[in-house]
Amino acid sequence: MDIAVKHRRTIIDRKELVETLDAMAAEKLGNAATRIRLVQIFKAALAAGRAECRRRLEATEATGRETAAGLCFLVDQIIRTLHDFTVGHFYPIVNPTAGERLDLIALGGYGRGELAPGSDVDLLFLLPYKETPWHEQVIEFMLYLLWDLGLKVGHATRSVDECIRLAKQDQTIRTAMLEMRWLWGDQLLYAELKDRFTRDVMAGSGTDFLQAKLTERDDRHRRMGDSRYTVEPNLKEGKGGLRDLHTLWWIAKYIHKVDDAADLVGKGVLSADEYRRFVKAENFLWDVRCHLHFVTGRPEERLTFDVQPELARRLGYTDHAGTKGVERFMKHYFLVAKDVGSLTRIFCANLEEQARGRSSRLKLLRIPKRAKKLEGFLQEGNRLSVIEDTQFELAPIDMIRLFEVAQRQELDIHPHALHLITRNLKRIDATLRADPEANRLFLDILTSRKDPETALRRLNEAGVFGRFVPDFGRVVAQMQYDMYHVYTVDEHTIRAIGVLHQIESGQLAEEHPVADEIVAKILSRRVLYCAVLIHDIAKGRGRDHSVVGAEIAERLCPRFGLTEAETETVAWLVRYHLAMSNTAFKRDITDPKTVQDFAELVQSPERLRLLIVLTVADIRAVGPGIWNGWKGQLLRTLYHETEPLLSGGHVTAGRDRLARGHAEVSARLKDWRQDEIEAFFRRCPDSYFLSTDAPSIERHARLIREADRDNAPLTLATRIDRFRAVTEVTLYTADHAGLFARVTGAISVCGASIVDAKIFTTHDGMALDVFTIQDAEGDPFDRPERLAKLSTTIEQVLMGSVRPREILEGRAAPSKRTMNFTVVPRVLIDNNASTRMTVIEVNGRDRPGLLFELTRALFGLNLTIRSAHIATYGERAVDVFYVSDLFGHKVRHGGKLKAIERRLIDVLTPPPAGSVTVVGAGPAGADTAARPRRAATR
Template sequence: MDIAVKHRRTIIDRKLLVEAIEAFAEGEGNVDVLRPKLVQALKTALAEGRAECRRRLEADNASGRETAAGLCYLVDQVIRVLHDFTVTHVYPLQNPTAGERLDLIALGGYGRGELAPGSDVDLLFLLPYKETPWHEQVIEYMLYLLWDLGLKVGHATRSVDDCIRLAKQDNTIATALLEMRWLWGDQALYAELKDRFGRDVVNGHGAAFAEAKLKERDERHRRLGDSRYTVEPNLKEGKGGLRDLHTLWWIAKFVHRVDDAAQLVDKGVLSADEYRRFVKAENFLWDVRCHLHFLTGRPEERLTFDVQPELARRLGYTDHAGTKGVERFMKHYFLFAKDVGVLTRIFCANLEEEARRKPSRLKLLALSRRAKSVEGFLVEGGRIGVTAENQFELAPIDMIRLFEVAQRHELDVHPHALHLITRNLKRIDAALRNDPAANALFLTILTSRKDPETALRRLNEAGVFGRFVPDFGRVVAQMQYDMYHVYTVDEHTIRAIGVLAEIERGILGEDLPLATDIIHKILSRRVLFCAVMIHDIAKGRGGDHSVIGAEVAQRLCPRLGLSAAETETVAWLVRHHLAMSNTAFKRDLSDPKTVHDFADLVQSPERLRLLAVLTVADIRAVGPGIWNGWKGQLLRGLYYETEPLLSGGHASAPKERLNRAKADIGARLKDWKPAEVEAFLRRHAESYLVSTDPACAERHARLMREADREEAPLTLSTRTDRFRCVTEVTLYTADHPGLFARVTGAISVCGASIVDAKIFTTNDGMALDVFTLQDADGGPFDRPERLAKLSTTIEQVLMGRVRPREVLEGRAVPSKRTMNFKVAPRVLIDNNASTRLTVIEVNGRDRAGLLFELTRAIFALNLTIRSAHIATYGERAVDVFYVSDLFGHKIRHGGKLKAIERRLIEVLAPPPPAEAADAAAKPPAKRSAATR
């Protein structure tokens, strides 16, 4: 475990430092005058030593562990010099007694000889008995001076008896002492403590210590999300991070009494290959950690989006073969984190085996009686294992069958079995992949009604999933460098399958009513589960993952035992798995052509059901907070509009739809005179009457009549729909050019997020605009004070008292996290998506005020916005506008279309490098999805 520090004197030369301090100490007898000189000398030595360690890391390619060892050596020498100066010049003892001895002991990571650039220095001031006045003076002087040097010192002052007593009571103290290292002082005290610690604390307590540390680890994992595959992981405390390796090392040191991890090979705990994986994982994590601390200038442990690209560059990862360097770097991180999980299981298996060897014959007999054989496997204590050490060598198919049996009998998998699988993964070869029995077992696991998510995650953690399905193995630990996807591709896929199983069991009926209803009408469960497994399998290959994924489906599904018809359906679903969400979230569902085009793509009710459930599971598994009621409502709306077209029904003729819409609205206004109803209907265009829900039209009618009676210049009405997680704001006022742009500006100023907008103009020149809003967290924008501010702001903007552009300019600074993402500006203009209007889709990096700038630009181009659909995917803004010219027609002139594209690209373009650099220096503004 120890790392030798090379060329130590270039980091710090203690002899020269002592000579310099002694030189000015001899000429000055006043210790108060000496103190500032001592601080300056030690501070300079620390700064120069840290600079040398950083130079070696960044310029000479020194490893992270070499850097940590160098920093540890540097601090060692400073503390030793300080100690000698204190007891020689400040508080000297002429005739010290036996009770006035003092040892300096390094604890924790510092005791292990590893000190990250931002780590604390943990010190134990070890006394023979109780603390004396001299001890108190020396320790206080040293601590204050160490703090003056800028070191973060965690310290304790204890006698040997205190240490032993407290270590027996507290595992944290026992763990710290486990890695104690003599630093300076009376070495006899250290020897006494180490001897007593081994005899009184460690001896006979290995099992209890191991259990406590593993429980502590599990609690830490739960606190941090219990997944090693989140795209902004904590490399120290997170699952698969350094702390997990430390936990294994602490248990090994406590149970097996080793001082070096290499000794675990001799004891049979780890194989030589497993030890190499341990060292490689530790070295990689330390490389990343040291670069991260120096990069951020603080003890940062999270690999956030803003630091990942620079870390990748420093560690030598470059873009190639369609993959970003930062994605390759993070993939390696996740693979190492996965290795840590494998090593943990192996280690636990050995601990259990060790425990089995120690009990008496009577206890072993009882254990053997509790064990039973199930389908060729041994089951003991609710966990399934092997009957022989060479079981997987003789029957490689058992590496898959084990998980199927465990899933069917609802058993956990024994760590020892996982250990043996790890050592036999190479036996999962082409012959096994093409074995019909093996494929049938895998398909059974995938489509089981008994928790397929857990079974597949175990398969993946063991390495079996990626070996048996090599295309899936390519996306194991594959991250997507964006702010939308929370998990790696493999973790997202397994979670999506879990969502599918929960939908089928009815667990999510309240949140996902449509999917819960139609999943039981699907004719082929195998098609659905296979499509979910394959839908993202081609990510990271440089092309369209939907197209490449469909090709993978054509190859893989027959191998798994699906028929030609099933294979074709799976391939279609993978090819078009984004079609339903793109249509629902980006297109105007009140436009009949939108639904007809979607129905032409889907072609059958079965495909519609399959695609709807796949889409819901996919979005739900992206990450916390991604799914909401608004998205659910849009998908349900598209489904219910499309289903009649695919089930033998037909779209009503325009005249029939118009007459039915008028009748439905009139039925809701029974308390109105027939002339009043007719007058309301005459005020609106046919498109409004046909596309507006009768209940909404009724609300609009009553709002408009009340506003007209009161002659109110501006009327605002708000309504919160908690199921859809939105607040609907209806604005009624006299129409005028640029109204929509000004209102979007006012909404942006108030921090609301516009997810949809409908713009109507009555035949008598009044604007009836309906905005669907959410807050920055995806919930309804419904707090009374916010709605009051919104109403006031809209009024002030329309009166010219508030200029949104000026207010939003101060917020247009992207956060450091957002600035690291490159989103190529793109404008798509489609004249075929709607029968009446031109559809403009814009894609760009989200920033404060973007939606306002886009709508202002569209107004300046003499276009009228008829409806808008607004979405944000992490750092990416995707906004769709249905527009017409001033006469209500589509824009068809080629020159005009190019001018629109050119102007909107200018709005979407990121700020120049100089502005971006200035922005990075400013504190990041709180981001709101509202300000697109």
């Protein structure tokens, strides 16, 4: 494990440092002045050494592990020299007693000889007995000076007896001592501690240590999200990170009493190839970690979006073949993390195999006493393994059959079997891929009613999935460099299949009532599951992934055994898997033209049923917090509006719909006189009744009557809808130019997120505007004090006493994570999407005050906003406005349309920043579902 440090004296020349200190001591400056000079000298030496280590790393003269070893050597020399100066000049002792000995011991990672640029320095001040006044003075002087140097020193002062007692009680202390290294002082104390630690602590406790470390690892994985495929991973604590490798090393060192990982090959724990993979993974992770600490200037362990491009550049990853360098870098990271998982399974399998030959007192893992044959495999307890080690070599199809049997019998896979799969993956070749029986087994796994998510994840972790379906193998560990996607493409796909299984088994009935109801009506489960599997399989190929994915479906589905009709349906679903979310979230679904266009695309009730279930599964699998009740309501509304048109119905004539709406409202206003009801109907435009449900119209009618009776200049009402996870804000006041922009600004100032807006003007010039808002987490904006502030702010903005633009301009700039992205500004103007209005869609990078600036720009262009649909996809803002000119007509003049596009592009164009360009519009290629935008950060 030791890494040799080259050209040590260019990092720190200890002899030269000692001479400098001796010369200073000869000046007899006095204690206070000497201490000041001491800090200056050591600080200069430390800074120069760190700078040299950094220079070597950035010049590719040293690897990450060599850098860590160099930094460790640097701190070693600082501490040793400081100790000698302290006991030689400040607290000398002429005739030390047996109790006045002192050893300096390095613990933990520092003890291992690896010190990252931002890591703590863990020190043990080892005493023979209890602490003496001399010990206290020396230790206190050294610690204060080390802290003055800016080192983060974790320390303990203990006797040998105390160390042994605490190591027996605390696994953390035991682990730290496992890697202790003598640093300086009386070496006899260290030798005594090491000998007693081996005899009194380690002996006979291998089982307890192993179980404790594996439990600790599992708990850590759960805390970190239990996935190694999050797109901003923690390279130290995350699943597949450095801590997992450390855990393997600690267990190996404890159980096998080795001091170097290479010794594990001789003991049969790892093969030579597996050891090389261990070292390769460790080297890569240390390269990344050292660069990360130097780039951020702190002990940062998360690979956040703002540092990923710089790390990719430093590590030599460049853009090519339609893939960004940062994506190539992160894919390499995820593949390394996956390899760490594979090594963990192999390691545990070998431990278990070795445990078989030991006496029961020394067994490391619980080994079932009896094993039985099951469908060509060996069942040991609740795990399935092979009968012979040559089984996969002789019958490669058993690498797929193993997972199918395990899934059907609800068993786990034995680590030894996974180990053998790793060694036989190359036997999954074109012949096996063409085998009908192998494809039947795979399809059975995919469509099983017994937890397909877990089975497919195991298949993927073992490397079988990507080998058997090479198109899927291309997206294994494939990330998309944006702030919207939480998981890699393969992990997102497997999670989506898991969500589909939950819907089908009724586990999500309360959250997704429509999907729960109709999933049982779907004629072909195979079509649905294959569509979910393939919907993102073409990500990262440089073309529209929906189009390429449909082509892959046409090739792949017949191989799986699907009929021609099933294949055609899968290909259609993959091609248009974003259509329903795009329509629901970016268009006015109360407009009959929107529904008619969507129905013409879908064409059949079966496709509609398949599409809504696929859309729900896709959105739910994007990441935590992406799905909410508002999205669910939009999708359900679109489904219910479209389904009659595909079941032999037709678009209801406007007059019929209007009459039916009037009748429903009249039934709700039974306490009103008929002439009052008719006056209300005459007062509001037909578009209002055609696009608003009867319960909402009733609420608005009562609000308007009360406001008119009180002659209120401004009426504001809020209603919290828990099921849709939104708060509805209804504004009733005299209409005037720029009203919508000003209210938008007020809402932004209060920190609410606008997800939808409907704007109506009565025939007598009153504005009835309905805003649908959420808080920053996608929940209802419902805290009483915030609602009170919202009402007050809107009133103050409309009165002119508060100016939103000034407040929003004073807000903090976007975070570095957002500023690191450049989204190409894009404006799409569509005069065919609505019968009455021009639809304007804008795409750009989100930033403070953006929504307010856009609405002000539209006002300046003499456009009237009739409705708005607001969302973000990570760093990307996607806003859709339904507008008309001052006369209520569509905007058709070519010159005017170009002026609108130019003005909005100007608003969308941010100041130059960042280094990554994201091309595209809205959710196309962004997994169907947007987050409502935090208006306060716009």
